[in-house]
Amino acid sequence: MAHDIMILTETELRKAVRLDLDVVDVVEGAFKALATGDVIMPPILSMAIPAVNGEVDVKTAYIPGFDGFAIKVSPGFFDNPKIGLPSLNGLMILFSATTGLVEALLLDNGYLTDIRTAAAGAVAARHLAPSQVETAGVMGTGVQARLQIEAAHLVRPFGRVLVWGRDLAKAEICAHDIASTLGIEAMVEADPARLLAESQLVVTTTPSLQPILKAEWLHPGLHITAMGSDQSEKNEIDPKALVTATTYICDRVSQCERLGELRSAVAAGLWQKAEPAELGAVASGLAAGRLSQADITICDLTGTGAQDTAIATFARRLCAAAAAGTVMEV
Amino acid sequence: MAHDIMILTETELRKAVRLDLDVVDVVEGAFKALATGDVIMPPILSMAIPAVNGEVDVKTAYIPGFDGFAIKVSPGFFDNPKIGLPSLNGLMILFSATTGLVEALLLDNGYLTDIRTAAAGAVAARHLAPSQVETAGVMGTGVQARLQIEAAHLVRPFGRVLVWGRDLAKAEICAHDIASTLGIEAMVEADPARLLAESQLVVTTTPSLQPILKAEWLHPGLHITAMGSDQSEKNEIDPKALVTATTYICDRVSQCERLGELRSAVAAGLWQKAEPAELGAVASGLAAGRLSQADITICDLTGTGAQDTAIATFARRLCAAAAAGTVMEV
Known part of the structure; x- marks a missing residue:
């Protein structure tokens, strides 16, 4: 018909x-x-x-x-x-x-x-990042590096962005693009440890198969959104970081344990805590998110239907x- | 781009x-x-x-x-x-x-x-039905009842069709449509046992949740294509028929055991034979199909990507x- x-x-x-x-x-x-x-x-x-x-x-x-x-x-x-x-x-x-x-x-x-993935990053930042973010860091230099920072800036209007990438030339272009889109300071930071140290909000956006963000770089008052891992072989975040963090949140637990950072932490035998809460529960006030400005929070995004x-x-x-x-x- | x-x-x-x-x-x-x-x-x-x-x-x-x-x-x-x-x-x-x-x-x-589903029925009839089919029977009166008979007629040019349906008025219209499309005799048979007895090739095309074709109706030289069941609650063929038949073939074993007639036979504890062969293996000569004109064959179609x-x-x-x-x- x-x-x-x-x-x-x-x-x-x-x-x-x-x-x-x-x-x-x-x-x-x-x-x-x-x-x-x-x-x-x-x-x-x-x-x-x-x-x-x-x-x-x-x-x-x-x-x-x-x-x-x-x-x-x-x-x-x-x-x-x-x-x-x-x-x-x-x-x-x-x-x-x-x-x-x-x-x-x-x-x-x-x-x-691209848009709904970046928007999910903003939802995570809105409900989990510290209320004041001066500097945001991004790891990776692709489309999502730009869009995640743009989205996070809607909910946490930071004044400075640090960009790290394996290819520093691409990181330069990414920083330039972010600076011109948002009209704020954006620069390359070649040392990821320093990027973490100076940022209150970090987004990881790479397809890495090996951790690029080490647990020892975590510090009080940090929020991390890990959106790169969406396949069972990917892993951006040192599995120890998930248990070191005060709070680890999934977009969807059943996906994160197969496709996200949680998979690596479980596989390494490190994840012994209760089942993580989901971002929707935090956004609805049904589960705890950040309880103090000193908390360390991680949100794992795998992308949902x-x-x-x-x-x-x-x-x-x-x-x-x-x-x-x-x-x-x- | x-x-x-x-x-x-x-x-x-x-x-x-x-x-x-x-x-x-x-x-x-x-x-x-x-x-x-x-x-x-x-x-x-x-x-x-x-x-x-x-x-x-x-x-x-x-x-x-x-x-x-x-x-x-x-x-x-x-x-x-x-x-x-x-x-x-x-x-x-x-x-x-x-x-x-x-x-x-x-x-x-x-x-x-509709077309690829009917064509699969023709593939099953080509490789499993007896070489001579005088009368074909169809159970069900919908689009697939018409198309399955049309498709089977391409490979077994039978001269007569019997149609059974719960609603005899719909069966009349279906028989009329088949007769005018194929230019052969087609009539309603209100007794499914007699439809089976008179047919060498039967196609079941209903969404039935309870068997409509009993095992005791099987007879030497019969081929049945069961294409109605494609969901885990459907069941057209008496599970006993699958073990009574000489040969039972799946379009895809992994689907038939979840969605097809095989599911009911396994659930009833009746299926004790080895894993069934698949239609493609029969068509390729890799698995046995009909070995004698007296064999009873059943092909279970759930539909494949x-x-x-x-x-x-x-x-x-x-x-x-x-x-x-x-x-x-x-």
Whole structure:
């Protein structure tokens, strides 16, 4: 039976959906819904294709009260840069939550994932970082390094940013970009220990397979958001840091123990504490976050289908308001 | 980075892709590839949404040698008929198997699933049914009842069809449709025992939760294709029939033991035989199928992502040859 669907391109979505406090609130809403237990979020469908150095992930979640649910398909083909193409792509499909009909195709090439991932970092910073942040540090020099700092700055308007990366030339460009986007001081810090020492808020954004952040660098009044590890072989944070920290929080425990920093800490036999709380529970006041300015907090982000449903629903609404997109009868 | 994608609507796909021997061969190719072990086919992502009597399944498979792989999203919202909408919908997304870029959106509302499901029935009949089939029987009166008979007729050109359904009025319409499509005799048989007795090939196509086909109805020279059960609570075939039959074959063992007829036979403690062979192994000559005309064979179809990749790739090729579809830069 024919019906209309809305097709939204990356260009249209980039114009309509910006990284701002509205997006942060929408993503925070998804985390709070996760905390209530009424969200239905099946395990990620993941297919590795070693023959072409590729992988595909599919995420989804149904959030009661949202009029749609998204299915997101994220291919990562890591030989693409050799032929001038980006590694990451993908799209989101928005379905009616009452009829299951396709309502919109969001052909974002991963843009909405970038935004909702950065917004999750802002939710973590809002609820876990010390109230005063003078200096923020970022490890990694890619798209998320820039966006995580931009997002955190929405909730903690720090005046200085330190950037560390394995490639100092890329770190220079990243620092320059951050300085010009936010109009604040941003500079390279080649020594990660010093970056930690001078920062009250640190975001790790690398695909590292070995820890790049050592437990002995933790200090009172520090918050770390670790968003790089989203596969079972990745590990950015020294596993000892998770038990050294006052509080360690997961976006989703069932994902972090398979894909996040928690996996390495459990594998090393270090994690003996009770099951960690989730970010949505902290944001809802159902679980404790930072209890004192001297606490050391770590938030582990692996990325949830609930964020995808939230951003896709929000993006469709913004595009409709802007009369963007192409209607197609199918 | 902008690139072109092809958007294909249900109307365009219905015009370009017909249920014929070419489609049967394409789907048989997918099953043969599954048998070689080189296909990558992750478990189905399945999300039930009880609040709206809905569910969504996502299937995919990477088949070496195919230039694309499909991700299929199939929502089933079973209250839709109350508001005049079909229960089943969905779309397929075709990705490049070398770069992961979206190449085509096949907005088929489930049409390609109907075709590839029927084609799998033809593959089963081709390799398992007795060489001479005079009468074919079908249990159920929906879209698949019609298409399964049409597909089986491509490989076993029987002259007579018997149709059974709980609703005899619907069975009358189904028989009438089959007779006019195939130009052969087709009639209702209200007694399922007699339908079995008179048929050499029977296809069960219902969503039944209780067996509708009893083990005592099996007779030498019979082949049964059971395609109705694709969820863990469904069961069309008396579990005893699986052990009574000479040979029981799965489309995919790992799926049939969770979603197909095998599940019920295992749950009842009846299945004590070795692991069943798969249809692709039979089609490739790697496993035994029918060894004598007197054998009783059963093939259990739950639907595989490999079929989806095969039909989506083939549909894109047919549409390209017909210059059908809309190109969009995204």
